[in-house]
Amino acid sequence: MPTRREAAAPTDDVAGLLRAAGLRVTAPRRAVLTWLERHPHATADAILAGVRDELGSVSHQTVYDVLHACVTAGLVRSIQPAGHPARFERRVGDNHHHLVCHGCGRTEDVDCVTGAAPCLAPADDRGFGIEEAEVVFWGLCPACTEEKERQR
Numbered sequence: 001m002p003t004r005r006e007a008a009a010p011t012d013d014v015a016g017l018l019r020a021a022g023l024r025v026t027a028p029r030r031a032v033l034t035w036l037e038r039h040p041h042a043t044a045d046a047i048l049a050g051v052r053d054e055l056g057s058v059s060h061q062t063v064y065d066v067l068h069a070c071v072t073a074g075l076v077r078s079i080q081p082a083g084h085p086a087r088f089e090r091r092v093g094d095n096h097h098h099l100v101c102h103g104c105g106r107t108e109d110v111d112c113v114t115g116a117a118p119c120l121a122p123a124d125d126r127g128f129g130i131e132e133a134e135v136v137f138w139g140l141c142p143a144c145t146e147e148k149e150r151q152r
């Protein structure tokens with residue numbers, strides 16, 4: 001597909017975010033952040049495919065480098081559900097959690113009930129300064145549940 005561009009979302013100043021994070025504004029960085037805003041919880045492969053639609057040729061390595069730089073700068077959050085490839089999202093800094101389907105890997109946001117990390121306190125912290133509790137809610141999504149019932 002040729003350079004098809006979505007109408008720019010004026011509230012989402014990607015270039016400004018990059019500059020504020022001390023990162024140089026480059027076409028791949030803008031494209032990744034813009035695409036990710038519309039496709040939360042995407043894998044690196046999905047991001048690569050999405051960005052290629054907009055930029056034409058862009059290498060695997062470039063997209064990985066962009067993701068790495070943006071995660072390090074706090075512009076992108078990565079989550080790594082066990083047994084699934086890492087997923088990336090623009091929703092950062094709010095300590096939200098995820099529902100993950102162990103069938104198809106569908107991932108949805110859930111707000112943190114307590115609002116701040118760590119969400120849970122161990123009965124005995126053994127003297128550790130607890131920073132966070134990693135909370136992932138695993139289950140079967142509605143589509144996978146339906147599929148399972150159909151096969152019964």
Ligand SMILES: [Zn+2]
Pocket residue numbers: 101102103104105106140141142143144145
């Ligand atoms: Zn599912």
Ligand SMILES: [Zn+2]
Pocket residue numbers: 040041089091096097098108109
């Ligand atoms: Zn999320």
Ligand SMILES: [Zn+2]
Pocket residue numbers: 095097111112113114115116118119135
């Ligand atoms: Zn929580």
